[in-house]
Amino acid sequence: MSNPTAIGSTVIDTAEIDALIGDGPAAWDAAGRIPVELLRKLGASGVLCAEIPARFGGPGADPLANGALTAHVGALCSSLRSIMTVQGIAAAAIRRFGDREQRRRLLADLTSGRLAAVAFSEPGAGSDLSGMATRIRPVGDGSGDVLVTGEKMWITGAAYADVILVLGLHGEGPDGAAVVVPTDAPGVTVEPVPNPLGCRAATHCRVLLDEVRLPAETVLGGGRQPLPLLFTTALSYGRMSVAWGCVGILRACLAAATADARSREQGGVRSADHQLVARHIAELYTSERIAAQVCRYASEQWQRGATDMGVAAVLAKQVAATHAARGAAVAVQVLASRGYTDDHVVARAYRDAKAMELIEGSTEISQLILAQHALDTT
Ligand SMILES: Cc1cc2nc3c(=O)[nH]c(=O)nc-3n(C[C@H](O)[C@H](O)[C@H](O)COP(=O)(O)OP(=O)(O)OC[C@H]3O[C@@H](n4cnc5c(N)ncnc54)[C@H](O)[C@@H]3O)c2cc1C
Structure with missing residues (x-):
């Protein structure tokens, strides 16, 4: 039976979500994986980051409607809800810090089935994120490119992600930057943490960034924002x-x-x-x-x-x-x-x-x- 829920300007059918999820969560938990095609399908339908406005291809949910949707998915599968959370964080950061062209391009990606993770934690920076050591340094050869170097820990959904939004110090700091790193870029290594206690199918990963060279347009708003x-x-x-x-x-x-x-x-x-x-x-x-x-x-x-x-x-x-x-x-x-x-x-x-x-x-x-x-x- 159809159960349409008004989410912003779009109607998201929660019965359709229920049908897609079915009795998958227990098996996904045991396998430590959600089928990635399902994640892409949910992403393309706007379920993973429902607050993206309609002008960027999203459902345009308000926070209350998105909350109701998140609780609905959370009741079925916390691993899937975790993927929603990180996709939504990436979208929120792009909306806040991206320039007009980045918002147009990157938000459209996130509502077309591409998947994102978000990396702020590091081995030496957990509760205290001011201890972040990852650097996003301008190469300085006139190309505008940056080199991203660091180690991130417990990055939810990184095993599925096409891109990881990496937070770090811009140059020598103290200001920060957020850079959109494609997971297939040379120098990126993603290693799932084995045997997590919970949310096992979300995947939580160690992400190594070894002098990853990226063009200037990957740095949200050009960088130099206060890290906090x-x-x-x-x-x-x-x-x-x-x-x-x-x-x-x-x-x-x-x-x-x-x-x-x-x-x-x-x-x-x-x-x-x-x-x-x-x-x-x-x-x-x-x-x-x-x-x-x-x-x-x-x-x-x-x-x-x-x-x-x-x-x-x-x-x-x-x-x-x-x-x-x-x-x-x-x-x-x-x-x-x-x-x-x-x-x-x-x-x-x-x-x-x-x-x-x-x-x-x-x-x-x-x-x-x-x-x-x-x-x-x-
Ligand atoms: C399932 C899971 C998913 C995660 N997903 C992501 C993700 O997608 N992206 C990402 O970047 N990170 C992610 N993390 C990392 C997460 O943000 C950190 O684990 C969290 O910030 C805590 O840091 P920590 O584990 O290093 O603990 P610590 O900071 O070492 O803390 C250890 C203990 O000390 C306490 N403590 C620390 N400082 C203080 C203080 N000043 N006063 C009082 N008590 C204090 C803490 O509350 C805790 O009880 C994830 C972690 C988990 C477990």
């Missing part, structure tokens, strides 16, 4: 996307837990009628409601360009990730042995949700930002 502005832009979109993805995780866990509690009987009593099991269901329901409301609030702040929109994204990610990690553990508790195999939706959620407390600013870094905001404003 570059990574805050990337992280803010990522936080909203991950937060909505966590709402999806909670919805999948709540559905699995209620279905099991209704059908399982022990000691002649339905699980749902054991009051301590009912408490778990109440906790999961509460978590889903809280996460959805804080995400809705953050998306509304983004929609109206509120001054606290960046902090609202941190708040949404912090609340939703914490509830998703706890909620997934609660769901496994409700299902007990029935949820205790790697291919079960709650087991996958349990592994996937843990990552959400680490990425786009860990729980601790989010708490520091929120504490500072509270101290500054109250």
